[in-house]
Amino acid sequence: MPEETERIPITVRVNGKSHSLAVEPRLLLVELLREELDLTGTHIGCDTTYCGACTVLLNGAAVKSCTVFAVQADQGEVLTVEGLAQDHKLHPIQEAFAQNHGLQCGYCTPGVLMSTYALLARHPNPSDAQIRKAIAGNTCRCTGYQNIIKSIRAAARGIEGS
Ligand code: FES
Ligand code: FES
Known part of the structure; x- marks a missing residue:
């Protein structure tokens, strides 16, 4: 039986909303956004850190979220494309x-x-x-x-x- 990977508790603020969850250490930030938080506006276009389709803001800086582990965003502030429009009005x-x-x-x-x-x-x-x-x-x-x-x-x- 495969050993269960230890999960690490993290708290991340995404588009102004705080999320506390336990994640595998290998989980990527893009996977956290898309698979755990259902924010599928952030795309995956490659597996080589090349395309930039996964770009989000982490603590104000643009990062390729496929190259950041979710645990690295612990206590951080993330802005995704879903956070741009406000009150049904485009940014x-x-x-x-x-x-x-x-x-x-x-x-x-x-x-x-x-x-x-x-x-x-x-x-x-x-x-x-x-x-x-x-x-x-x-x-x-x-x-x-x-x-x-x-x-x-x-x-x-x-x-x-x-
Ligand atoms: S998915 Fe291509 S750089 Fe992240
Ligand atoms: S990849 Fe089609 S608009 Fe940029």
């Missing part, structure tokens, strides 16, 4: 992507939105070089990068103007 970043055709199939979009959120928190008026650097870890298979960059510029203007 200005989401609005800008919708209006500027910043997505095609949408698979990469949750990760791109979260990288954009982290960028604009640091640089409300980013240069194109800063935008390109911020999304360098996000792969878009539909290769809609021009419109993604256009959307991020529009999001910066939208947030500034709001």
